[in-house]
Amino acid sequence: MSSAQIEIQLIASLVAIACAIPGTFLVLRKMAMISDAISHSILPGIVIGFFITQDLNSPLLILLAALTGVITVVLVEYIQKTGLVKEDTAIGLVFPVLFSIGVLMIAKKANDVHLDIDAVLLGELALAPFDRLLISGVDVGPKSLWIIGSILCITVLLLLAFFKELKLSTFDKGLAASLGFSPAIIHYGLMTVSSITTVGAFDAVGAILVVALMIAPAASAYLLTTDLKKMLILSIIFGVLSAISGYWFAHWLDASIAGSITTMLGVLFLIVYLFAPSKGIIAVLYREKQQRIEVSLLTFLLHLKNHDDENERHVNHLNEHINWQKVRSKIVLDLALKNNMIMIDDSIVFLTPKGDKFTTQAIDYIITNEDAQIEGMKDDFFLFRG
Amino acid sequence: MSNKIAVKVDDLTVAYNYKPVLWDIDLEIPESVLMAIVGPNGAGKSTLIKSILGILKPIAGSVSIYGKSYEKQRSLVAYVPQKGSVDWDFPTTALDVVMMGTYGSLGWIKRPKQKQKKAALEALEKVGMLPFKGRQISQLSGGQQQRIFLARALVQDASIYFMDEPFQGVDATTEIAIINILKELRKAGKTVIVVHHDLQTVPEYFDWVTFLNVKKIATGPVKDIFNDDNLTKTYGINYKVSIQE
Ligand SMILES: Nc1ncnc2c1ncn2[C@@H]1O[C@H](COP(=O)(O)OP(=O)(O)OP(=O)(O)O)[C@@H](O)[C@H]1O
Ligand SMILES: [Mg+2]
Numbered sequence: 001m002s003s004a005q006i007e008i009q010l011i012a013s014l015v016a017i018a019c020a021i022p023g024t025f026l027v028l029r030k031m032a033m034i035s036d037a038i039s040h041s042i043l044p045g046i047v048i049g050f051f052i053t054q055d056l057n058s059p060l061l062i063l064l065a066a067l068t069g070v071i072t073v074v075l076v077e078y079i080q081k082t083g084l085v086k087e088d089t090a091i092g093l094v095f096p097v098l099f100s101i102g103v104l105m106i107a108k109k110a111n112d113v114h115l116d117i118d119a120v121l122l123g124e125l126a127l128a129p130f131d132r133l134l135i136s137g138v139d140v141g142p143k144s145l146w147i148i149g150s151i152l153c154i155t156v157l158l159l160l161a162f163f164k165e166l167k168l169s170t171f172d173k174g175l176a177a178s179l180g181f182s183p184a185i186i187h188y189g190l191m192t193v194s195s196i197t198t199v200g201a202f203d204a205v206g207a208i209l210v211v212a213l214m215i216a217p218a219a220s221a222y223l224l225t226t227d228l229k230k231m232l233i234l235s236i237i238f239g240v241l242s243a244i245s246g247y248w249f250a251h252w253l254d255a256s257i258a259g260s261i262t263t264m265l266g267v268l269f270l271i272v273y274l275f276a277p278s279k280g281i282i283a284v285l286y287r288e289k290q291q292r293i294e295v296s297l298l299t300f301l302l303h304l305k306n307h308d309d310e311n312e313r314h315v316n317h318l319n320e321h322i323n324w325q326k327v328r329s330k331i332v333l334d335l336a337l338k339n340n341m342i343m344i345d346d347s348i349v350f351l352t353p354k355g356d357k358f359t360t361q362a363i364d365y366i367i368t369n370e371d372a373q374i375e376g377m378k379d380d381f382f383l384f385r386g
Numbered sequence: 387m388s389n390k391i392a393v394k395v396d397d398l399t400v401a402y403n404y405k406p407v408l409w410d411i412d413l414e415i416p417e418s419v420l421m422a423i424v425g426p427n428g429a430g431k432s433t434l435i436k437s438i439l440g441i442l443k444p445i446a447g448s449v450s451i452y453g454k455s456y457e458k459q460r461s462l463v464a465y466v467p468q469k470g471s472v473d474w475d476f477p478t479t480a481l482d483v484v485m486m487g488t489y490g491s492l493g494w495i496k497r498p499k500q501k502q503k504k505a506a507l508e509a510l511e512k513v514g515m516l517p518f519k520g521r522q523i524s525q526l527s528g529g530q531q532q533r534i535f536l537a538r539a540l541v542q543d544a545s546i547y548f549m550d551e552p553f554q555g556v557d558a559t560t561e562i563a564i565i566n567i568l569k570e571l572r573k574a575g576k577t578v579i580v581v582h583h584d585l586q587t588v589p590e591y592f593d594w595v596t597f598l599n600v601k602k603i604a605t606g607p608v609k610d611i612f613n614d615d616n617l618t619k620t621y622g623i624n625y626k627v628s629i630q631e
Contacts, residue, residue: 028476083403161495168486171476174467175538178439179490180460226477226522 004129009247011128011144012261015201016213016239018152021159022194023214024235027222028170033088034191035214037076037095038069039198039207043102045069046199051109057131057143062199069195070188072098123206125257144204151200155193159232166190167228209258213239216265220272223279242268296332301341301359304351315347390417390452392546392577393438398447400430400437406445407433411602415579420572421594422582422608425620429599431581432468435548439465451546460490464544466535468551468581474524480534481519484509487541509537514563528555536564546577553584565591588612 026035045068049061072094079090128144140146159166169176169186176183194214201210221234246261253260274281304313311317315333333349336342341355351359395413399406408430415421423431436442438449440456451459464487487509488502510516513533518526526534532552539547547568553561568578568591582588588595588608595612597603597620604616 028473030473164489164492164497165494167478168489171478171483172467172472172486174436174439174441174471175465175486177441178460178463178465180457181489181494222477226524227479228477231477 005247005251007129007142007145008125008257009244011142011148011204012125012243012247012257013240014145014148014152015205015210016217016243017236018148018155018197019201019210019213020217020235020239021155021232022190022197024218024221024228024232025166025170025190026194026214027218028228029190032215032219033091034073034076035194035198036211037072037091038191038195039202039210041072041095041098041102042066042068042195042199042202043099043207044105045102046202047102047105047109056203057147062147062196065199065202066192066195068098069198070191073188073191119206121206121208122256122258123202123204123209125204128204147200148204151197155197158189158193162186162189205258205261209262212262212265213242216269217242220269223272223276238265238268293328293331293335296328297335298359298362300332300336301351301355302363304342304349305356305359310348313349315344315349391415392417392452393579394450394453395434395438396448396450398434398437398444398449400433400442400444402433407600408437408444409601411447411598413596413602413605415577415594415596415605417577418572418575419594420568420578420580420592421596422580422588422592423596423598424582424585424588425598425603426622429620431598432550434598435465435550435579435581439463439548462545464539464542464547466539466547466549466552469528469532469535469554471550474526474531476523478523479519480515480521480523480526480530481506481510483523483534484537484541487538490542505541505543506537509541510534512540512567513537529557529560532556533560533564536567540567544576547571547579549578549580551581551583553582585617 023035026032042065045065046056046061049058049064050056052064053061055061075094076087076090079085079093080087085093129142131143132139133141133143133146165176165181165186168179169181169183173183176186198207198210198214201213205213217235217238218231220238221231224234225231242264243261246264247257249255249264250257250260272280275283277283307313333342333344336355337344339354339358340352341358343350343352391414393413393415395411398408398411398413400408407428411434423434425431433442437444438456440449449456451462456463481503484506485498485502488498488505492498492502507516507519510519513536515530515533515537518530523531523534532554536549536552539549549568552564552568556564568580571578572593580592582592589612592608594606595608596605597611597616599620599622603620604611
């Protein structure tokens with residue numbers, strides 16, 4: 001790997017981390033659309049900032065553009081408060097207008113500088129290593145790396161300091177307000193961080209990728225865990241994984257890095273959506289199938305418990321009596337045998353003491369919901385996992 | 387009940403958009419009562435509580451807690467929001483939600499420590515939810531979620547408790563368990579204010595009642611003012627407590 005390659009991956013990874021942190025809270029607050037709005041509407045802020053500073057990497061420009069992001073949020077909320085339109089409509093009204101103003105300003109004034117719409121939407125990650133930061137003549141690395149690095153440091157510090165407040169106001173705004181943690185301050189704090197991150201990442205990765213990096217890793221992590229801290233860590237890991245794999249995918253295809261990273265984010269979400277252990281589609285289908293079999297097993301054991309008559313317990317009669325098809329009867333019989341719950345003697349089925357005890361306990365548990373005695377069976381049976 | 391006033395509301399008017407949903411409310415809640423707020427859906431019960439707790443800004447009027455503004459008295463007040471007001475799919479556990487009750491005493495930035503965790507566990511124990519402490523909150527039943535909210539209020543260790551429909555969706559056993567805890571709080575000299583929908587149980591559970599429907603209809607001891615006249619004024623229809631089943 002050349003040093004430029006390493007630098008690009010490093011920048012992409014830092015951007016991914018800086019996006020994943022506010023992104024997690026945006027997803028939990030059901031505000032994914034807002035990040036889309038911010039990422040587009042900061043364009044006029046960037047252009048105006050550029051006219052003033054003549055430097056795309058100036059901190060003043062970043063602050064000006066971030067301010068446009070916050071103004072977007074305020075505008076959206078103001079329109080929404082009038083009660084005339086819903087939030088998504090308000091978002092749809094505000095950001096295209098601001099974005100178009102930015103586009104017109106570029107067309108009129110910024111034609112001859114390096115600011116074009118493609119770069120705005122998709123970024124120029126591949127060029128990032130060539131814009132170096134020189135401190136008294138010494139090359140200390142790419143400018144984007146320093147910018148996003150500084151933003152990331154601030155984000156992490158804020159997260160560590162205000163984790164409790166963020167969690168509380170995201171989960172229960174009312175309680176936060178009554179305890180004196182102003183939800184408005186936390187909300188606008190989060191919006192400011194999201195805007196600054198978006199601007200800082202914009203030049204390197206473009207508007208589309210910023211949105212994808214904020215939302216996709218957090219949405220994937222959400223499917224995998226029920227713990228906020230783990231969700232944050234997973235989002236970060238997913239972001240970095242996509243950034244690095246996306247880079248190599250682009251390298252191999254000789255295509256846009258930002259586009260490849262976004263593709264990787266989509267692929268990652270799809271994989272998680274399908275395979276997540278408890279909320280994923282496949283897990284849910286598998287669980288439903290297992291539960292059907294377990295219910296059959298219980299019905300079968302109950303039948304045995306309640307009928308002494310040998311006729312009722314003959315292997316061949318079972319399907320008629322409990323009304324199953326052949327395949328299902330066989331699966332259930334095998335499962336019961338495997339667990340030593342029944343014995344088959346001369347085609348007549350008997351409950352073993354273990355099977356008898358299991359049936360009693362299981363029915364008891366289902367009806368009374370008393371946990372205690374069933375603990376040992378939870379790992380083997382979905383029905384008892386509560 | 388002592389003769390101190392715990393909560394005083396003066397000329398309170400609140401609107402979300404244009405039309406006021408609470409109109410010129412005057413209310414004095416004495417210390418150490420167990421009070422029901424009753425009124426039809428949309429009467430402004432939740433809005434009244436939210437305005438007292440500074441969650442909503444009124445257009446006019448003022449609120450005081452033991453004679454001072456709410457901002458100065460936060461630590462004396464605990465709040466149980468209406469259950470539907472939070473996202474139960476939020477990635478967190480029962481214990482963690484109860485711990486949130488300690489955040490007020492911690493203030494900004496400081497993190498909960500062992501002491502706060504211990505208090506939360508005790509509160510969980512009190513509401514019979516200790517075995518569920520590690521459960522993700524979406525995997526609790528409605529009644530269990532309600533108990534978690536109650537535990538979170540208990541952990542605030544306040545003097546005044548505001549509860550918005552704590553009996554919503556709970557079974558008879560849980561309802562009795564909750565009301566017993568509330569009665570205990572009152573016995574300990576706390577003031578408990580509960581939004582309540584089941585008019586049958588008002589005389590049995592509460593000693594004080596406020597009728598609300600945009601305006602305050604009446605407030606006072608249950609035995610004096612809980613009658614058909616006030617019920618009719620509040621609910622609009624001809625109400626007879628006596629013939630309710
Ligand atoms: N966020 C809001 N924006 C606009 N109007 C609102 C909002 N919240 C409540 N309202 C309106 O204010 C009125 C009072 O609402 P509130 O929630 O206080 O009623 P409530 O007495 O608690 O009713 P319920 O018994 O259904 O909980 C209702 O007419 C409601 O439609
Ligand atoms: Mg209400």
